[in-house]
Amino acid sequence: METTICPWCQTEIVWDEELGPEEECPYCHNELKGYRTLNIALGSEEELEEEEETQEEDDDLSLWGEHDESHLNAIRRVEAFAADGGDLLAYESGVEKVLDRQDEVPECPHCREYMIFAGTETLGAEFKPASPGGLREPLVKTSAKLNVYVCSACFHVGRFLSEDDRNALIRTVSES
Template sequence: METTVCPWCQTEIVWDEEIGPEEECPHCHNELKGYRTLNVTLSDDEEELQEELEEESYNSDSSWMDEEESSSPRTQGLTRLPSLDGNDTDLLAYESAIGKILETQDQMPECPHCREYMILTGKNMVKADGYSSVTPAGLKHPLLEAPIRMNVYVCPSCFHVSSFLTDEDRIRFAGRVQQAAESNEN
């Protein structure tokens, strides 16, 4: 039995001599024969420069710290948090507080912009004077009538605000949809 290493995912592929070599990697499903290698020859000066750059990046203490900070999901657009009194807020304390708040939440919707978990900040009541319901075509009643209660969420990273129906209004909405479906069947 012979082995091949996939150039895409670096997985060792063992194939049977009777069946022959694989044409596609069974792990990443990339074509094994279509892989092309580009060879570049460097002059002596370029090789020295390349070695210096590799040494510099290896010895740099800040490079791993920069990578760690840039991969932090909690502060995706934030580099600092200014406060009203002019002093910057500690970003680590902010992240820690967000984590503690999220641990207490039952539901954690993701922000549609940056995919971070959002924090429940309050409830909003939409009354009849601020909402006009629509009756869908073919139905006798609207699917949702005022007053409507909404949970308001804020993204701690990009500060996007989203609101969702409360559990009670979700149940009421689902019941209305089910009633509409049953009345259309009859």
């Protein structure tokens, strides 16, 4: 009897000599003869350093090929905090403690880090509520409250309707 190990699931396959080798693994059903390996030839250290520098330059560019200065400036501020003797580890653990106590933890739309609840804000007289066609009331009242969040990494500020005002918006739209 011939024994082979499946390259996909690492299971030992024992074949019957009369039937011969199988073309497919009986456990994971992957093709045994179609398994391909990838060989990577490493160049000299100089070539690797050049590739790393090119990759770093590419990482600094946004999707549109422009520098994302706001995110880079925020990173520089955090690094400046550390350079002035600030303890980044203490900052990160403090952020974790604050996030653990929050009911809602939205993600920052810029860097995907979690945002810290900073307070509430009330829409004022400057806010002009819209009443889309077919609705009897405006979507959001001028007295609506916004929850304000700050990203702990890039310091982006985000505002979201409070829970009560979200429910009011849902009722307004669904009653139309």
